[in-house]
Amino acid sequence: MSASAAATVPKAASATLRAVSNVTGWRRHYLLFVLLLVYGMSMIDRQIMGVLIEPIKKEMGVSDSAMGLLTGLAFALFYSILAVPFGRFADRTNRRNLIAWCCGGWSIATALCGMAVGFWSLTAARVGVAVGEAGSTAASTTMIADVYPPEQRSRAMSVFSLGPHLGSLVGLGVGAWIAQHYGWRAAFLWLAVPGVLIALVLRLTCREPLRGAQEILGKRVAPPQAVAEKFSDVMSALRRNKAFVGLGLAGMVMAFSGYAIGMWNTAFLVRSHGLQLKDAGAIMGFIGGPGAIFGALLSGWITDVMAKRDVRWQIGIPVLATLVSIPLGLAFYFNDSPEKWLVAGLQIPHAIVWYGLFAVFSSFWAAPAFAALANVIASSSLATSLSIYNLLLTAVGGGLGPLTVGLLSDAFIARAGNESLRWALASMLAFYVLGVLAYACSIKPYAQQMAAKKRA
Numbered sequence: 109m110s111a112s113a114a115a116t117v118p119k120a121a122s123a124t125l126r127a128v129s130n131v132t133g134w135r136r137h138y139l140l141f142v143l144l145l146v147y148g149m150s151m152i153d154r155q156i157m158g159v160l161i162e163p164i165k166k167e168m169g170v171s172d173s174a175m176g177l178l179t180g181l182a183f184a185l186f187y188s189i190l191a192v193p194f195g196r197f198a199d200r201t202n203r204r205n206l207i208a209w210c211c212g213g214w215s216i217a218t219a220l221c222g223m224a225v226g227f228w229s230l231t232a233a234r235v236g237v238a239v240g241e242a243g244s245t246a247a248s249t250t251m252i253a254d255v256y257p258p259e260q261r262s263r264a265m266s267v268f269s270l271g272p273h274l275g276s277l278v279g280l281g282v283g284a285w286i287a288q289h290y291g292w293r294a295a296f297l298w299l300a301v302p303g304v305l306i307a308l309v310l311r312l313t314c315r316e317p318l319r320g321a322q323e324i325l326g327k328r329v330a331p332p333q334a335v336a337e338k339f340s341d342v343m344s345a346l347r348r349n350k351a352f353v354g355l356g357l358a359g360m361v362m363a364f365s366g367y368a369i370g371m372w373n374t375a376f377l378v379r380s381h382g383l384q385l386k387d388a389g390a391i392m393g394f395i396g397g398p399g400a401i402f403g404a405l406l407s408g409w410i411t412d413v414m415a416k417r418d419v420r421w422q423i424g425i426p427v428l429a430t431l432v433s434i435p436l437g438l439a440f441y442f443n444d445s446p447e448k449w450l451v452a453g454l455q456i457p458h459a460i461v462w463y464g465l466f467a468v469f470s471s472f473w474a475a476p477a478f479a480a481l482a483n484v485i486a487s488s489s490l491a492t493s494l495s496i497y498n499l500l501l502t503a504v505g506g507g508l509g510p511l512t513v514g515l516l517s518d519a520f521i522a523r524a525g526n527e528s529l530r531w532a533l534a535s536m537l538a539f540y541v542l543g544v545l546a547y548a549c550s551i552k553p554y555a556q557q558m559a560a561k562k563r564a
Contacts, residue, residue, distance in 0.1 A: 151275025176514025184507025195495025214240025215303025266408020277397030284389020354550025363505025
């Protein structure tokens with residue numbers, strides 16, 4: 109840029125560019141890594157219930173429906189109530205500090221789960237976990253959008269979306285081992301400690317990025333003010349945003365099945381394949397976890413490459429991958445072969461091959477969807493908008509999904525007996541078809557909004 113041209117750049121833009129440099133290079137990758145750890149801890153503290161269903165149910169003498177209520181609806185209800193207020197707060201305040209406080213808070217609540225004296229005190233502690241987690245994901249996503257440009261967001265979001273899969277790997281694998289040897293209470297207590305440490309790392313070593321930084325770099329505009337839009341204006345804009353509506357419905361349906369499957373799979377291996385708890389948890393964590401991690405990373409890379417050719421692939425990739433995952437899931441649930449491999453002391457059913465493949469393709473949808481939303485929502489209201497999206501995923505998916513499986517399992521007992529859970533889980537795959545249809549309906553409006561954004 110010439111000296112005369114440089115002189116025309118507003119002082120606000122120059123100051124903005126200097127501020128943006130605070131979170132570039134290695135710092136943005138480090139921030140992404142720490143936010144990944146925070147997300148992973150939230151999923152460890154959430155998913156650990158999946159591996160502890162059987163021992164908690166046995167000690168407290170409750171039904172599958174009650175466990176579905178504990179693992180799903182009780183958590184999702186309070187998460188949903190607070191998700192949007194936290195999102196609004198994140199659009200106005202320092203997001204790094206908010207996430208750090210939330211991470212420390214839900215980790216302490218996880219430790220309290222291990223001190224519960226009955227079903228209702230355990231439920232109260234799980235509500236505490238939900239309250240903390242409500243303030244994290246949307247704020248984290250906006251920070252990532254502020255340090256990575258649109259053409260790299262799918263890959264960045266795919267790294268961030270490893271959180272649930274790392275959480276499953278540790279929560280199910282390590283959690284099962286601790287529960288098997290030291291009891292389910294010890295699992296809660298030990299897995300609460302890393303969350304407190306990661307909260308301190310985030311607060312003390314990471315920087316708050318400039319809000320809307322990538323828009324500023326791309327258009328040389330002044331930074332948006334920290335004062336967010338009126339909530340009614342945000343909601344009105346989202347209702348008119350057909351891409352958001354389609355992606356929201358798709359994510360809600362996908363989460364409905366995904367949360368249910370993730371929460372009940374360990375119990376399924378114990379009941380239908382006769383595995384010990386530690387073996388079932390290790391299989392879900394150390395086979396399903398790496399498969400999902402590979403799928404999440406692959407989805408981000410493929411989506412970024414294909415979206416450069418045609419923006420419709422941003423949503424088309426999740427559509428194709430979900431279609432592939434459905435028959436793989438059915439093959440897993442309906443394979444009742446008693447044959448097992450003995451690997452490193454673990455009894456691994458032959459059916460788990462199908463689950464490994466299912467884990468790869470069923471994890472494709474999350475990262476491209478988050479990146480797509482960040483591409484079509486203004487940075488000034490992004491945290492609020494993503495909190496509404498997460499509310500749909502958690503309230504319907506995390507809340508009703510596990511509960512629905514519990515209800516179906518109890519209902520199928522009369523006909524299927526001990527195999528009732530197998531049929532309940534297989535039934536959830538039907539909702540993946542609905543997710544595909546919702547994604548397909550959002551492709552056209554997404555492409556239109558991206559074209560309009562490019563012309564602006």
